[in-house]
Amino acid sequence: MSSYLSIENVSVTFQRAGVVSDVLRSISLAIEQGEYVSIIGHSGCGKSTLLNVVGGLVAPVSGGVILDRREVAGPGPERAIVFQNHSLLPWLSCYENVRLAVDKVFGRTKSRAERHDWTMHNLQLVQMTHAAAKRPGEISGGMKQRVGIARALAMEPKVLLLDEPFGALDALTRASLQEAVSEIHARVGCTILMITHDVDEAVFLSDRIVMMTNGPAAIIGEILDIVLPRPRCRVAMLEEPRFNQYRQKVLDFLYSRHAARAA
Amino acid sequence: MTVLAAVKSDALPEVASQSSAAIVKLPQPKRRPGRHPAFAGQVLASVVPPLLVITLILIVWQIACGDPASLFPGPLSIWEQSRELIVDPFFNRGGVDKGLFWHVSTSLSRVAIGFSMAALAGVLLGVWIGANKWALRAFDPVFQVLRTVPPLAWLPISLALFREAQPSALFVIFITSIWPVIINTAVGIRNLPQDYLNVGRVLRLSSAEMFFRIMAPAATPYIFTGLRIGIGMSWLAIVASEMLLGGVGIGFFIWDQYNASRISDIIVALIWVGLVGYALDRFVALLGRFASRGTAAS
Numbered sequence: 001m002s003s004y005l006s007i008e009n010v011s012v013t014f015q016r017a018g019v020v021s022d023v024l025r026s027i028s029l030a031i032e033q034g035e036y037v038s039i040i041g042h043s044g045c046g047k048s049t050l051l052n053v054v055g056g057l058v059a060p061v062s063g064g065v066i067l068d069r070r071e072v073a074g075p076g077p078e079r080a081i082v083f084q085n086h087s088l089l090p091w092l093s094c095y096e097n098v099r100l101a102v103d104k105v106f107g108r109t110k111s112r113a114e115r116h117d118w119t120m121h122n123l124q125l126v127q128m129t130h131a132a133a134k135r136p137g138e139i140s141g142g143m144k145q146r147v148g149i150a151r152a153l154a155m156e157p158k159v160l161l162l163d164e165p166f167g168a169l170d171a172l173t174r175a176s177l178q179e180a181v182s183e184i185h186a187r188v189g190c191t192i193l194m195i196t197h198d199v200d201e202a203v204f205l206s207d208r209i210v211m212m213t214n215g216p217a218a219i220i221g222e223i224l225d226i227v228l229p230r231p232r233c234r235v236a237m238l239e240e241p242r243f244n245q246y247r248q249k250v251l252d253f254l255y256s257r258h259a260a261r262a263a
Numbered sequence: 264m265t266v267l268a269a270v271k272s273d274a275l276p277e278v279a280s281q282s283s284a285a286i287v288k289l290p291q292p293k294r295r296p297g298r299h300p301a302f303a304g305q306v307l308a309s310v311v312p313p314l315l316v317i318t319l320i321l322i323v324w325q326i327a328c329g330d331p332a333s334l335f336p337g338p339l340s341i342w343e344q345s346r347e348l349i350v351d352p353f354f355n356r357g358g359v360d361k362g363l364f365w366h367v368s369t370s371l372s373r374v375a376i377g378f379s380m381a382a383l384a385g386v387l388l389g390v391w392i393g394a395n396k397w398a399l400r401a402f403d404p405v406f407q408v409l410r411t412v413p414p415l416a417w418l419p420i421s422l423a424l425f426r427e428a429q430p431s432a433l434f435v436i437f438i439t440s441i442w443p444v445i446i447n448t449a450v451g452i453r454n455l456p457q458d459y460l461n462v463g464r465v466l467r468l469s470s471a472e473m474f475f476r477i478m479a480p481a482a483t484p485y486i487f488t489g490l491r492i493g494i495g496m497s498w499l500a501i502v503a504s505e506m507l508l509g510g511v512g513i514g515f516f517i518w519d520q521y522n523a524s525r526i527s528d529i530i531v532a533l534i535w536v537g538l539v540g541y542a543l544d545r546f547v548a549l550l551g552r553f554a555s556r557g558t559a560a561s
C-alpha cells in the first residue's frame with residue numbers, strides 16, 4: 001500500500017438509543033496524489049460518513065485512513081472540508097472567514113502581510129474578492145459556497161474533501177462552480193475527494209467515480225475510470241461518445257442494479 | 264427633535280392645501296428624495312398613537328381625581344405639588360433632599376456593579392454548563408427553581424450574610440439577575456450548530472480559540488436575551504430592596520415620601536423608575552443587536 005491517500009477496511013457503526021446500525025462495512029479505497037475522485041450513491045448510504053472518516057470527524061470502529069504515509073487521527077487542516085451547507089461563520093466577513101483559516105494554518109510560517117495576500121489570493125481563485133468585506137448573510141448561496149471553497153483551499157490541504165458542494169445550488173450556478181473547481185484542480189493540482197448526487201457532475205469532474213451500494217452496511221459497488229482529456233469543455237462533452245457511455249454506466253448502476261428502496 | 268421638526272414641515276403644506284381653496288404653492292416635487300415623506304410618515308405613525316393614549320390617560324385621570332378632596336392626586340395637582348421635583352432633577356440640598364437624578368444614579372450605580380458581576384459570572388457558568396451535557400442535566404432543575412424566587416425573598420438572607428446595606432443590595436441584584444443569564448447562555452452553547460464546531464475542529468483551534476472565535480459569537484444572541492431579562496430583574500430587585508434597606512436610592516426615596524405622605528412625589532418617582540427601566544432594556548437590546556449583527560442574520 002503506497003497510495004497517497006488510502007482508506008483501509010473502514011467500518012462504521014452508529015449507536016442510537018441502543019440500536020446499533022452498520023453504516024459502512026469494510027471500505028477500502030486508494031487514491032493517488034492529484035487525483036479527482038467522486039463518490040456517488042443514493043441518499044443515506046453513508047457517503048458523508050465516509051468523507052467524515054477521512055476528515056477525522058468520525059472515528060471508524062475498525063480500519064483506518066492513511067494520508068501521505070501518516071495515519072489519520074482526528075480532524076486537521078491538511079484535510080480541508082467543504083461542507084454541504086457551506087458553514088461559513090456568519091458573524092465574520094468572507095475575508096475574515098478565510099483569514100481565520102489562514103491565520104491558524106500559517107500563523108507561524110507567514111508574516112501578516114503574506115497572510116493577507118494569501119487570503120486575497122484564495123478569494124481571487126474563486127472570484128470572490130469583490131465581496132470580501134460582506135458577511136455570509138449578504139451574499140448568494142453560490143457565493144457562499146465559493147468562499148467555503150476558498151477557505152478550504154487556503155489551508156493548502158493535502159486532500160480537499162467536498163461534501164456535495166453544489167447540492168443546494170441552481171443548475172447555472174452549479175455549472176459555473178464546477179468549472180471553477182475544475183480549473184482550480186488543474187491549477188493547484190490538489191487531491192480531491194468529492195461526494196455528489198449528480199451523475200453529469202461526477203463524470204465531468206472526476207478521474208474516477210466510486211459507486212456505493214445502498215445502506216445499511218454500504219460497500220463500494222464499482223469503480224469507474226473516466227478517461228477523458230482535460231481541460232474538459234461542457235459543450236464538447238455532449239458530443240463525446242465516451243462521456244455518454246460513462247454516464248450510462250453510472251446511471252445503470254444507480255437506477256437498475258442498485259435502485260433506491262422506496263423511501 | 265430634528266425628526267419632529269421634519270415631520271411638521273412636511274405635513275404643513277398638505278394641511279394648508281386641504282383646508283382652503285385659495286392658491287397655495289404646492290411643494291416642489293424634487294425638493295426632497297422620495298423616501299423622506301414615507302419615513303416621516305412612519306415616525307408620525309409611531310409617535311402619534313402613544314401621544315394620544317397618554318393624553319387620554321391624563322384626561323381621564325384628571326377627571327377621576329380632580330376633586331381636591333380626592334385621596335389620590337390628579338395630574339394637575341401633582342404638577343402643583345411636585346413641580347420642583349419634576350422640573351429640576353439636579354438640585355441637591357444634602358441628605359435625602361436631592362433631585363431624582365441623584366437618587367436614580369445611586370440606584371443605577373448599584374445595578375451597574377451588581378449586574379456586571381452577574382453577567383460575567385452568569386456567562387462563564389452558562390458556558391461551562393452548556394458545554395457539559397451532565398452539568399446541564401444536573402443543574403438545570405436547580406436553576407429553574409431558583410430563578411422563580413422573587414428578588415425580595417433574597418433580601419433577609421443577604422442582610423444576614425452582609426449586615427450592611429450596600430453589599431446586601433448588590434447581592435440581591437446579583438442573585439436575582441444571574442439565573443436568566445446562566446440559563447440562556449447554556450442554551451445558546453447547547454444549540455451551537457455542529458457545523459461551526461466542525462470548522463473549529465478542522466482548523467485545530469485551541470479551547471480558548473474555540474471559545475472566543477466560535478462559541479461566544481455563535482451564542483451571542485442567546486446571551487443577550489439572558490442579559491436583557493437579567494437587567495430588567497436587577498431593576499426590579501434594586502427598587503424593591505432599597506425600600507427596605509433605607510439610606511439612598513430611588514427605592515428609598517419612594518419609601519421616604521410614603522412616610523411623609525407625599526403621594527404626588529411618589530408618582531413622579533414611579534414615572535422615573537419606569538422610564539429608566541425602559542431605557543435599560545432598550546440599551547441592552549441595542550447592545551445585543553450590535554454585538555450579534557451577523558449571527559442573527561443567518
Ligand SMILES: Nc1ncnc2c1ncn2[C@@H]1O[C@H](COP(=O)(O)OP(=O)(O)OP(=O)(O)O)[C@@H](O)[C@H]1O
Nearest residue numbers: 014015016023042043044045046047048049050215
Ligand atoms: N451521528 C449519527 N448517529 C447515528 N446515525 C447516523 C449518524 N450520522 C449518520 N447516521 C446514519 O448513517 C447513515 C448514513 O448517513 P450519511 O450522512 O453518511 O448518508 P449520505 O450518504 O451522506 O446521505 P445524503 O446523500 O443524504 O447526504 C444514515 O442512515 C444516517 O441515518
Ligand SMILES: [Mg+2]
Nearest residue numbers: 047048049084
Ligand atoms: Mg451527506
